[in-house]
Amino acid sequence: xxxxxxxxxxxxxxxxxxDLETRQRLLNVAAELFAExxxxxxxxxxxxxxxxxxxxxxxxxxxDKLGLYKEVVEMAANAMHQGKVEVIEAAEPLPPEERLxxxxxxxxxxxxxxxxxxxxxxxxxxxxxxPTPALDLIVEKGIKPTSQRMxxxxxxLLGAPLSDDxxxxxxxxxxxxxxxxxMSKPVSARMAPAGFEYTPQVIEALAEHIADFSLxxxxxxxxxxxxxxxxxxxxxxxxxxx
Numbered sequence: 001x002x003x004x005x006x007x008x009x010x011x012x013x014x015x016x017x018x019d020l021e022t023r024q025r026l027l028n029v030a031a032e033l034f035a036e037x038x039x040x041x042x043x044x045x046x047x048x049x050x051x052x053x054x055x056x057x058x059x060x061x062x063x064d065k066l067g068l069y070k071e072v073v074e075m076a077a078n079a080m081h082q083g084k085v086e087v088i089e090a091a092e093p094l095p096p097e098e099r100l101x102x103x104x105x106x107x108x109x110x111x112x113x114x115x116x117x118x119x120x121x122x123x124x125x126x127x128x129x130x131p132t133p134a135l136d137l138i139v140e141k142g143i144k145p146t147s148q149r150m151x152x153x154x155x156x157l158l159g160a161p162l163s164d165d166x167x168x169x170x171x172x173x174x175x176x177x178x179x180x181x182x183m184s185k186p187v188s189a190r191m192a193p194a195g196f197e198y199t200p201q202v203i204e205a206l207a208e209h210i211a212d213f214s215l216x217x218x219x220x221x222x223x224x225x226x227x228x229x230x231x232x233x234x235x236x237x238x239x240x241x242x
Contacts, residue, residue: 023061025051031072035119038126039069039134066133073127073134076120077142083110084146092149096156097215103153104178104214105207111182112198112206125183157218170218177210 029051033042044065048055062068087110091102124142127135148162154171155162181188181198189196 019061022051022053022057026053026057026061026068027072027075030068031075031119031123034069034072035122035126038130039065039132040130069132070134070137073123073137074141076123077138077140079120080124080138080142081145084142084150088146088149091153096153099153100157100174100215101207101211103150104174104211105204107178108181108203108207108210109200111178112185112203114198121182154218157215158222160222166221170214170221173217174210174214177214181206 026047030042030047033047033050042065044058045055047065047068048057051057058065058068062071087103087106090106091099094102124138127138151162151167151171154174155164155167158164158166158170160167185198
């Protein structure tokens, strides 16, 4: 317990501020370097050199390189979660089909807007392709918290409970279509006609196509839905699939 006395010396705030500034610089530099090179290709020495910090600062503030990396990944996962919440809440008041269309449209604009490219997306993509122990942070903080709400949207369209395998299969199919256009941007840029860009109009057209395709598939599957699928384990839930 700490007590303040009139004769106590004031806290040495310049040192506290300096520590906080160093910590933030390390986080900022780590975010960029880890996103560009991946966890295994960034050394503590190189990171500290760019950040203008002593090598011991990483141990002091984060225990080790993995501790620093996990904090950066957690920042990205929290931002990922917040982005999903904003999209879901914008779509939630609408009827089921319009809700899915709005979800797809807002998601695709977020993924393909050139101004939205950031270290966070690169970092998450790298972590998913080459997992480290920090992947659990993305799953637990960036994916699972909203998975049930997103699953509910598809479950209503199917007329099925969340526990039906078709729910997460359909939802993941929708997600995969959106993510394809994000992940294939470098290829699209080389295959498309000269001057092609993901303008708002192009993104709207793609979103409409994905929504039409997805809703047609869901309608085709819906009549086959009758409770949970044969062989499904009891207690299965879309949250378990991300």
